Amino acid sequence: MPSHSPFRVHHLQASVHFIQGYRYLDRCGEALIKLENILEKGWLPSETTPKAGSLKNDQLGLTASFNSEALTVSQIEFISFEHFFDQACKIFETLVRTFEIKEINLPSIKVVFQKGFKDDEVEEASQHLIKMRLCTPNGGLVALLGGKPEALEFVLVTAEDLEWNQERVHQRRRMQSQVIRQERQPPFDERLLRRARQLGKQQRAAIAALMQLRRQVPEIFPVAVQLDLEHSFETEFGAEAFDLPAFLEQGWTWAESVSSGLTRLEGEKK
């Protein structure tokens, strides 16, 4: 595993809050059936409860969770924005129509970048983040604490009112930087243990693909410097009129430009 890799997108997530999405409680099953039929192959419904319904697609690395309050679509590690965009738009529109949602708010897209380090390089990772000088601690504060900075994490939130798609919106952008340690959960799906004939045709195909995927060796950095970028609008929108495709493209382009700007900053520091 390469040490000190460049910043790479590790995680993509989009979410939308539903206003009066209570029909989730009546129509969750219907939504799952529609989604299974509309989405790409490989989607499997996970455990669904009155609290939330969820689906996952291991081949695309996507998960979708929804309830009466919100929809969240995530993609982890191997990122294809195009697949994410395609599936997220389809899921959003299907749920809005199935739950007859009139209004939504707080659409957000989060892009998490990671720079990987080896297992025993936690200090190096922390020092790397400090040296990026995204945030500099007050010298007086450091003197009060004593010693020298060993780790520094921060959150920066910016906000502005602007016009987007001919609507006034309150845009909020957030960046969090931190050093993280990560472990992969052991993969398990109860359906792997069931006889294939007990499963539906679609589920059988997805589980067969999953069986093959399990044999592959996962690749993950045990320690990473993580930059978590989030773009959101704290505004209510008509659900049918909300331009999710444009919102996702805008958030993705913004995150990429921030990332490349940071890479330039890193270069300048050296």
Place this chain on the structure above:
Amino acid sequence: MAEQRFLTNSVSWAGPATREAEPIAKGEPAARGGQKIERSISEPSSLKIATSSVAGEGQASRRRGLEKPPKDIAVYRTFRRLCDRILDELGKFGPFFAGDQVSDEGVEVVAEIEALLEELYTCPHGQGEFLKRVVVAVQSQVNNADWDRRHVTFLREIIRFLRVRYLLDEGTVDACYDLMKEQGLDRFRGTIGEPRAVKRYRLEEVDENDKSRETND
């Protein structure tokens, strides 16, 4: 993000050694049985939906699934570009109104929009024939018509509605007819759905005696 919580932990070099207040997910109640709970105003906007463990298997080999871009996305982008071009053209009508009618000078814009609608008709966006049905419905209102403000407003509304649709279904076609109605347009224009010539029939009671007399004559 629920899965991510299981996977990653801040390495606590910058985390407190002791934790009296655990960060909570946005949307959770702010107080539980007298326990003090703090919430940062800089927390993320995205909501965490608590689900049972959705383990992410086989991440490394996802590349295989991700190699081919989804076919719908390229088509959507073409579709979106066409819709945006139609909206751009509609924006040019401003100086071409004579009262409520589009003047002769506006014919060039009309012709451009009609050509773009033709392109939209052949665009393979969405499943089935829904886009074709919508475009045919739109064309039934604007082709060979003397355009006025109703046509321009209807077109602007329907194209704005369409351009953000990633999925097209029966509801999209219905919405098109609803918008027509809102603008006072005739949804049956150019069809035989509502005939203009109406034949009227009358039921008349016939006296049986009169009938037998007529037969004898």
